[in-house]
Amino acid sequence: MRTFDHIDVYSIAEACTTLREYQGRARLNAGGSDLLTVLKGDFLADYPEAVINLKTISGMDYIREDGEYLRIGTLTRLTDLVSSPLLKEKYPVLSEAAYTVATPQIRNVATLGGNLCQDTRCWYYRYPRSIGGPVQCLRKGSGPCLAIKGDNRYHAIMGGKKCFAVCPSDMAVALAALDGKVIIVGPEGERRVEVTDFYHPTGNELAKDEVVREIEIPIKRTPTQQSFRKFTLRKPIDFAIVSSATVITVAQGICTDARIVLGAVAPAPVRAKAAEELLIGKPITEETDTAAAEKALVGAKPLSKNEYKIQIAKTLVKQAILGVTD
Amino acid sequence: MADKDLKTKWNLTPGGWNLEGVPAYQDEKRFTQVGRSVPRVDGPVKVKGEAVYTGDMILPGMVYGKIKRSTYAHAIIKKIDYSKALELPGVLAVITGEEAPNKWGIVPQAANETVLAIGKVRFYGEGVAAVAAVDEETAEAALELIEVEYEPLPVLLDPFESMARAGEVLIHEDSPKNILHEGEQVYGDIDKAFAECEYVLEREFHTNYPQHGFLEPQTALASYDPQSGQMHLWASTQIPHYLHRQLSIVLEIPMNKIRVTLPAIGGGFGGKGEASIAEFVASLLSRKIGRPVSVTFERNEVFFTNKGRHPCHMKVKMGLDKEGYIKAIDFDNTLDKGAYSGWGMVVLFYTASMLHLPYEVPNVRFRGRSVYTNKPSTGAMRGLGGVQPRWALECIMDELAEVMGISPYELKMKNAIESSHTCINNMFVPHSEYKKCLETAVEKSGFLEKHGKLPFGKGIGIAGGYYISGTAYTLYQNYKPHTSVMIRVDTEAGVTLMCAAADIGQGCNTVMAQMVAEELGVHYEDVHVQSGDTEIGAFDLGSFASRLTYASGAAIKMACVEINQKIKETAAGMLGVRADQLVLKNREVYSMYETKKRIPWEKVVEAYTSINGSLVGLGNFSPPRRKGIDIVTGNRVQGANIGHSPTFGFSAQVHEVEVDVETGRIYVKKVTEAGDCGTPVNPMSVDGQVEGSIMFNLGACLYEDQKLDANGKHLNPNFHDYKTPTTMEMPEMDTNIVESYDHTAPFGVKETGEGAVQPTFPAITNAIYDAIGVRFYNLPITPEMVLKALKEKKAVEASSK
């Protein structure tokens, strides 16, 4: 790892101004569980001059409901999401998703904001600098995407346009199923972005001087049934090959509202709207479930080595929906 | 072994009788120290994080070395310009290949690697230059300032392509077919045998490209003293002696001016069974600048330099007679050598010798070739040369049993060898409890009740295997003993064993202490072990081929003869009895006929040393040097000296799996293992070795594979993308040590560290077949392959309806 300045900040506003001062040559650090791997691998074109420590900002780790919204502060640790009684009771999809992330040690330092903003895991992108300098690819701004012709077994099966790396965040998938919004603070003030829109083809919504402050989730008035499923190659540690989050409202045996979200299949969490529409107004049965799973994957375009993800995705959607009925 | 049994062995009566009333001297197996489950001597410091590894060491004036690596898998080096790197403040020296042109390699006949590439690079990530600088950051910055100009050559990543295109591209100029070595071994009349067979099956198997995954990366700290010309190297190695020898060749310094010391070592599994570039680079840089130099590989460098298991492309044909007796094996193997020779020739012929056991096979033909490719070199990896053919053979036997309509267990029992077996290639097995292993594993797992009867998606599979307990030959022509030890006894240090064995985490320091204690009649806790140092210890070949327990045991026994004789003579005078009627046990010396005539062992040592000074015993061990001949014709067979061993360990495993047919994921739920390791010197360590072995190959069977892109660039050089199983993947394990005692072996011991890796691939593969009716011939077996196979199976079933 190379040397850099380490700057403690005490407010989100200070974080923004410091970012602006450094004009893109500084990086935010929350739990550091992703950032340090990026700095050690040294695979980006530029190395930051400064690392801005967010952990010195107090009062940014909270999980609370106020009136219309559930609010979660950006510095809330994943461990706290796992153990929060409020989430377990009313937003289990969040605590379940958090529980599938990495290992207890990592969850003890990883924050929700950091999880949403973590860098991609594409193995071309992350190729260590130590032999031959940083790998260039489309996401880094020069050259073609290396995964298209290369080994793309873990890459996107839908929604890829230029870059085919999948969104690595499990929390984003669960939040998308709850209609979560990311509250972003910049020099000009605050703005809100849907979690599904937070991710761009080659990065995310944040400008160079913006900071995530909070996640905002509309409180559901009627009880919902929620479920998170994740397929990995090994039990802990691994990122999802595919994941699926569902939030479904059922009244008198009929599905009245549904969110079905697929994770790790595209550069952003994908709402399977066609599948949601199919379910609404129908009872949840083996048959509607299977039909919804098929619908969710319509339009998937696998690359050369990842067709298997489609079948796994269908299975997960099925299990996630059925999971909510039992 | 139950605690109860241990207690009876341990609790001899004051008279030296065991509780069954048998005097200890009447039973050579009546051990008190061997057979104890004692905690490992290195356990506490490792658990507390206090063990000192090479990378923890800091010497005064120490600086850091880093290696510049090639960005082509195959290219001519046109120019290396490091002038800018030298100008960077803090940089002390830069070296390139020309500075150490002597070739090294563990098998001297084929040694073809230089420390840093000279003229040409042969794999992506090969070292081309190295830097010494005051800190690691400066060294890394300097690497980027080194400019290397390459002229790319075609990259050959597949052994078959490599052979086919040898006319056009050569990886090594002196290997005109891109082949390191090829060989044929024919025993009996294979064609005639097949013609007489009732059942014949032919299949192709392809194994993967896994790596050891040891936790401590290769690390070396070299300190050269310009005044005395003495080099001291601390290194994370399994083979202090072979390293020592090769350092001498590369550095052109006599061995007696080089000392190799092993601090704590974080695993090897064969990966540290060859010298590492880290060791050479640290030494060369230290000699150049006259300061200690430390070189620690990054994890990705461990992957780049590899030396993992050879991918094998095997064509196997097996024939059985009407009753199911194996009549013939025809085996053709193409091994993927990667860029440099290393262990290659040895591995090639191990895959040949492995065909001859653990079943009786009268007719065998082996044809094989080890082929160069532009990949990071393959090398030695736990179960070297055995794992791949074992997988193929145990799988094909599973299929043959099905064809015959009998249980695979029955087929194995029918063909399993017994003690005092001579193979057709003259390999001799003094002792085998392989049948007992099969019986135990089958009985304990309920295999016969479950096999073929579990619901779709669940399956059970069986396989067996064996491994050598040491080799018959050194890797270079030499007749010296493979192990020498020295034992010192006095009142100052008590009992000290001095040897050069390498405890790489397998626990040899613990079992050696137990064996010394047993032989001298003291307690394990009384013995100090000084090992892993070429200057303090006596000679030892190293930790590979599962040789240490046997070899050290034999040398220890010999060293103790002299000491015990003197102790007995001294005690005889003190007690007024005859020396040859004395027994040494439990820290006492006593008469075997008059049990009241006894004296503490320590008192005798005191009496002896006060007259003569320290008591020293020397011992050594040379294995029987059996020759590779055809026992029918008496003719010498090329490469067949490889595979002989003083004795052999055996293992049988039953794996139970669950296959998620919707996602293709495979879960190994339960493993029942039964092993013949002779006398378990430390039963707790045996369990650890066996469980570790199973997890090791469970990983390579289902998850682990190094991936290279079309340019030969390593795609997963980290533990994130290279997937080793974690504790969460660990199945329920029932490991059993079967009653076994090899009378030809010291303390009746055999290996246990590599035999138990052999059955894991085939037992899992066979269990998957039992679960979903699909046989796999490629590794690792991934969810992707399972889904595809199930889809194809469905299609076939639908079309046949």
Ligand SMILES: Cc1cc2nc3c(=O)[nH]c(=O)nc-3n(C[C@H](O)[C@H](O)[C@H](O)COP(=O)(O)OP(=O)(O)OC[C@H]3O[C@@H](n4cnc5c(N)ncnc54)[C@H](O)[C@@H]3O)c2cc1C
């Ligand atoms: C072995 C391992 C396994 C993993 N497995 C999973 C998994 O299965 N699923 C999963 O979802 N994740 C997984 N992760 C990723 C892990 O969840 C993230 O590393 C973690 O959540 C990041 O949080 P952090 O607080 O440590 O972020 P940091 O490392 O501190 O930051 C990550 C990135 O976010 C930026 N950032 C942080 N906070 C803010 C903010 N408030 N505003 C703007 N930008 C910000 C940083 O600049 C940085 O670029 C794994 C990580 C490891 C190391």
Ligand code: SF4
């Ligand atoms: S998938 Fe994206 S990150 Fe990966 S190589 Fe392609 S462009 Fe780069």
